[in-house]
Amino acid sequence: MNAQDLNDYLAEVFPEATGYTVEAAGGDDLRARLSVGDRHLRPGGTVSGPTMFELADFAMYAAVLSRIGRVPLAVTTSANIDFMRKPAAGRDLLASVRMLKLGRVLAVGDVMIRSDGSDAIVARASLTYAIPPDARENGGLA
Amino acid sequence: MNAQDLNDYLAEVFPEATGYTVEAAGGDDLRARLSVGDRHLRPGGTVSGPTMFELADFAMYAAVLSRIGRVPLAVTTSANIDFMRKPAAGRDLLASVRMLKLGRVLAVGDVMIRSDGSDAIVARASLTYAIPPDARENGGLA
Amino acid sequence: MNAQDLNDYLAEVFPEATGYTVEAAGGDDLRARLSVGDRHLRPGGTVSGPTMFELADFAMYAAVLSRIGRVPLAVTTSANIDFMRKPAAGRDLLASVRMLKLGRVLAVGDVMIRSDGSDAIVARASLTYAIPPDARENGGLA
Amino acid sequence: MNAQDLNDYLAEVFPEATGYTVEAAGGDDLRARLSVGDRHLRPGGTVSGPTMFELADFAMYAAVLSRIGRVPLAVTTSANIDFMRKPAAGRDLLASVRMLKLGRVLAVGDVMIRSDGSDAIVARASLTYAIPPDARENGGLA
Numbered sequence: 001m002n003a004q005d006l007n008d009y010l011a012e013v014f015p016e017a018t019g020y021t022v023e024a025a026g027g028d029d030l031r032a033r034l035s036v037g038d039r040h041l042r043p044g045g046t047v048s049g050p051t052m053f054e055l056a057d058f059a060m061y062a063a064v065l066s067r068i069g070r071v072p073l074a075v076t077t078s079a080n081i082d083f084m085r086k087p088a089a090g091r092d093l094l095a096s097v098r099m100l101k102l103g104r105v106l107a108v109g110d111v112m113i114r115s116d117g118s119d120a121i122v123a124r125a126s127l128t129y130a131i132p133p134d135a136r137e138n139g140g141l142a
Numbered sequence: 143m144n145a146q147d148l149n150d151y152l153a154e155v156f157p158e159a160t161g162y163t164v165e166a167a168g169g170d171d172l173r174a175r176l177s178v179g180d181r182h183l184r185p186g187g188t189v190s191g192p193t194m195f196e197l198a199d200f201a202m203y204a205a206v207l208s209r210i211g212r213v214p215l216a217v218t219t220s221a222n223i224d225f226m227r228k229p230a231a232g233r234d235l236l237a238s239v240r241m242l243k244l245g246r247v248l249a250v251g252d253v254m255i256r257s258d259g260s261d262a263i264v265a266r267a268s269l270t271y272a273i274p275p276d277a278r279e280n281g282g283l284a
Numbered sequence: 285m286n287a288q289d290l291n292d293y294l295a296e297v298f299p300e301a302t303g304y305t306v307e308a309a310g311g312d313d314l315r316a317r318l319s320v321g322d323r324h325l326r327p328g329g330t331v332s333g334p335t336m337f338e339l340a341d342f343a344m345y346a347a348v349l350s351r352i353g354r355v356p357l358a359v360t361t362s363a364n365i366d367f368m369r370k371p372a373a374g375r376d377l378l379a380s381v382r383m384l385k386l387g388r389v390l391a392v393g394d395v396m397i398r399s400d401g402s403d404a405i406v407a408r409a410s411l412t413y414a415i416p417p418d419a420r421e422n423g424g425l426a
Numbered sequence: 427m428n429a430q431d432l433n434d435y436l437a438e439v440f441p442e443a444t445g446y447t448v449e450a451a452g453g454d455d456l457r458a459r460l461s462v463g464d465r466h467l468r469p470g471g472t473v474s475g476p477t478m479f480e481l482a483d484f485a486m487y488a489a490v491l492s493r494i495g496r497v498p499l500a501v502t503t504s505a506n507i508d509f510m511r512k513p514a515a516g517r518d519l520l521a522s523v524r525m526l527k528l529g530r531v532l533a534v535g536d537v538m539i540r541s542d543g544s545d546a547i548v549a550r551a552s553l554t555y556a557i558p559p560d561a562r563e564n565g566g567l568a
Binding site for chain 1: 183192195199220
Binding site for chain 4: 248
């Protein structure tokens with residue numbers, strides 16, 4: 001699935017996840033953007049930790065879909081996230097996924113999050129998704 | 143700070159974090175509840191992973207506050223979470239924190255999340271918070 | 285498998301892992317001991333981080349075996365470990381495993397490590413093991 | 427410190443850590459090699475998980491030293507590792523560190539491990555080191 005297909009599909013299955021967009025998808029990499037709004041902020045104007053977690057989870061899920069197609073039942077089994085810097089105020093967040101493994105049962109990827117316009121890594125996450133057997137039996141693994 | 147003080151303070155500093163309540167605080171342990179609402183659900187009615195992350199983060203933050211008092215600047219530096227079972231549909235989630243370390247610089251705790259009415263662990267998280275120097279200099283560490 | 289069976293089996297398949305012993309196994313819990321020797325120490329006499337990782341991994345593997353029998357191909361897929369205190373000098377380390385999930389594909393457990401004679405947690409680990417399909421097909425899951 | 431200085435220093439403070447060598451150090455990156463020997467292997471000839479953990483820990487420690495100089499008391503506070511593929515038999519392992527944050531209190535880095543001669547990532551780790559106050563007060567932070 002390309003970026004447009006992913007956004008259409010994700011808007012359909014996650015109607016509540018507003019503000020997240022896939023910007024580029026291809027090969028082992030994917031980039032997503034969070035258009036930061038008030039609901040993502042802590043007092044003081046910083047994007048909250050749970051929002052960054054959600055961005056990382058969204059981006060990794062999109063990366064899995066981009067590789068194996070529409071698999072609504074893929075689920076996060078574990079995640080590790082380090083918060084390293086405050087995001088820049090008033091800036092969108094960008095998440096870059098690097099898929100490290102796409103096996104029959106588990107997908108593992110790294111996500112780097114930074115503020116738009118800056119190279120400094122704000123947060124780093126690694127996530128593991130379990131891929132349901134149906135996806136594999138149906139030839140979903142492209 | 144006891145449970146009531148914590149809820150008053152958290153409602154003030156996190157007005158957007160609705161649905162989360164500290165139920166019991168004391169010693170090395172703390173229990174929090176998420177009153178599950180539509181905004182916490184994925185299609186299908188399951189509480190989303192980011193919501194469980196937010197619950198774990200909320201509970202750990204409350205546990206730190208319960209020990210060192212009002213420290214608005216304590217921040218999560220890292221978190222690890224394993225998602226093990228689907229939460230029961232239509233049930234609140236309960237989070238139990240066990241504080242493992244409360245040092246001068248870092249606080250480390252474990253959080254077990256389960257559905258109300260069940261003993262099965264739905265998710266397990268460990269979180270590390272950095273405690274700002276001011277909290278220590280001001281004698282905040284009780 | 286009980287503690288004696290586990291030790292016999294582990295000595296056979298991991299002849300190089302000397303110093304590690306299962307002390308008690310039953311239900312969802314297991315306790316292992318590391319008889320600390322020079323090869324486990326950093327200069328200064330502290331048990332090294334990699335040694336504590338090895339102890340946690342050994343204990344979790346033993347806990348999986350205690351539940352599903354001899355499964356040489358179960359492998360660690362991910363681990364998270366927090367080091368919180370220096371171990372006491374000249375003391376063995378004890379690891380307590382709590383099995384949180386034992387599914388068809390993944391086993392997840394928590395391990396708490398402390399110095400013999402102390403209740404303070406020295407390190408906390410969570411580990412995920414992948415269970416090979418054969419173990420399940422052969423009815424290994426007791 | 428450059429690669430030669432690091433190896434001299436590490437051999438002095440970790441005489442038991444044989445087989446590990448820093449190959450290149452500079453900027454935000456560092457590469458280390460494990461010359462695989464029998465003591466690193468599981469039955470079947472695969473490098474063990476604890477050995478890969480030790481390699482990641484060694485490489486990250488070297489990367490911290492390369493930036494702040496001789497700081498014997500820097501300690502690992504947390505680590506997360508995903509094991510994704512079996513290492514190739516009979517091959518050395520290479521670890522590449524990317525330093526993501528080098529703050530006054532904490533250093534955070536990512537380590538990718540692969541078999542020599544292959545691009546596939548065998549294991550991925552993220553590690554956090556606590557930097558002792560002395561290192562900072564002495565102007566150690568270059």
